[in-house]
Amino acid sequence: MFITAELLRKKRDGGELSPEEVSWFVAQSVRGNITEAQIAAFLMAVCIRGLSLRETVALTQAMRDSGIRFSWHHLGKPIADKHSTGGVGDKISLLLVPLVSACNILVPMISGRALGHTGGTIDKWESIHGLRTSFSLSELEQLLRQVGAFIIGQSEEIVPADRLFYRLRDVTATVESIGLITASILSKKLVEDLDALVMDIKVGSGAFLPTLDAAQELAHTMRSVAAELGLPLRVLFSRMESPLGFAVGNWWEIWEAEQALRDYATAPSDVRELTEALAVEMLLLSGGADSPQQALQLIRSVWQSGTAWERFHALVRAQGGRWEESSEAYKSLHPFYLSAWEDGYLATVDARTVGMAALLLGAGRKTQHDTVDPAAGILLYKKPGDFVRRGEALAALFSSTPASFPPAAEMLRKAYQFSPEPPTLPSSPILGFL
Ligand code: URA
Numbered sequence: 001m002f003i004t005a006e007l008l009r010k011k012r013d014g015g016e017l018s019p020e021e022v023s024w025f026v027a028q029s030v031r032g033n034i035t036e037a038q039i040a041a042f043l044m045a046v047c048i049r050g051l052s053l054r055e056t057v058a059l060t061q062a063m064r065d066s067g068i069r070f071s072w073h074h075l076g077k078p079i080a081d082k083h084s085t086g087g088v089g090d091k092i093s094l095l096l097v098p099l100v101s102a103c104n105i106l107v108p109m110i111s112g113r114a115l116g117h118t119g120g121t122i123d124k125w126e127s128i129h130g131l132r133t134s135f136s137l138s139e140l141e142q143l144l145r146q147v148g149a150f151i152i153g154q155s156e157e158i159v160p161a162d163r164l165f166y167r168l169r170d171v172t173a174t175v176e177s178i179g180l181i182t183a184s185i186l187s188k189k190l191v192e193d194l195d196a197l198v199m200d201i202k203v204g205s206g207a208f209l210p211t212l213d214a215a216q217e218l219a220h221t222m223r224s225v226a227a228e229l230g231l232p233l234r235v236l237f238s239r240m241e242s243p244l245g246f247a248v249g250n251w252w253e254i255w256e257a258e259q260a261l262r263d264y265a266t267a268p269s270d271v272r273e274l275t276e277a278l279a280v281e282m283l284l285l286s287g288g289a290d291s292p293q294q295a296l297q298l299i300r301s302v303w304q305s306g307t308a309w310e311r312f313h314a315l316v317r318a319q320g321g322r323w324e325e326s327s328e329a330y331k332s333l334h335p336f337y338l339s340a341w342e343d344g345y346l347a348t349v350d351a352r353t354v355g356m357a358a359l360l361l362g363a364g365r366k367t368q369h370d371t372v373d374p375a376a377g378i379l380l381y382k383k384p385g386d387f388v389r390r391g392e393a394l395a396a397l398f399s400s401t402p403a404s405f406p407p408a409a410e411m412l413r414k415a416y417q418f419s420p421e422p423p424t425l426p427s428s429p430i431l432g433f434l
Pocket of ligand 1: 084085086111112175180181182184185
């Protein structure tokens, strides 16, 4: 038994909490014995003071153990998952889950909602009418047997501590912490009974940790905590200076992912390259392929043959989603266009600013009681390097609240920088591996 205010004081003043103190704090928070104000104070103290490795391991374990843990190995297949540290237009999970499950690997994904200026897979996934992201244990097993995958959120039973902390971090500017990001992600993934986890650590303005140094520190922390808790982990670093693909925001990202799975040749090149690289790592680390060449061949064959696209729709149906109805409903929305105010090459389309504009349209939450607008989002017509003429449409903005168009368009304008010369752009979204 500890005194909450004393633990908060200790952390506030830069002390190290013992594993017992951390585990007590998490358990009492989930039981409702610690107020949300105290939890928010804890998160802010951690954000400012940081966590030692011992504290990060203890927090990850306590969050993992706040709910049930799955065991799927009796299903007789390798089990793998991927998680990203969060980005803008990052719909990669929505392609990867059907692709990798079509390669005969189980993918039991527990994901999160929008966080800060970044989107969340669960908010995106729920923009499909009727789609459920919460199931009983026996229903989850049925989903794995039937379609080899599921995408669900945290719940009262599944990592409830992450559910609680995540919701508060989203609205208290306490996302940007290596210890909190590590514990949030690994607690979810440790519940899944994985043979392999591949992390996509984002670097750039649209990431929570904009510099490569900070991203590397996060990667090393995640590697150390995962090793301590017995989770095989591979890290890929990817660029997040501009949004991935062309769509940003809930339904629009689902739609872009579905289109990309339907037609390999027209999938946005950054989305395709990153998806393939992560899928290769998932197959290699889980034992689903013996070499990178074999893994890539398998992935391309299920993608180009339409098998992964069919798997995507099978998963949507199995989780209760009504695809046709959703497509029809979102098609009837009227966009607001942002046009170019000068001629030139696009030197920058800043990911963070685009994410903030999407948030203003309703794609994320400004307070923890806000509901996300599934229709809110942005379709970019031009990407960095493109030449645009004054008056040409740069982007279409969507929202169920038309009053949000002017402030969101004003924000989005700030994302663009023009140049008279073609800019030098990176040739790949991938920065490296660890
Ligand atoms: N994704 C998560 O699940 N948690 C974080 O803290 C950041 C990204």
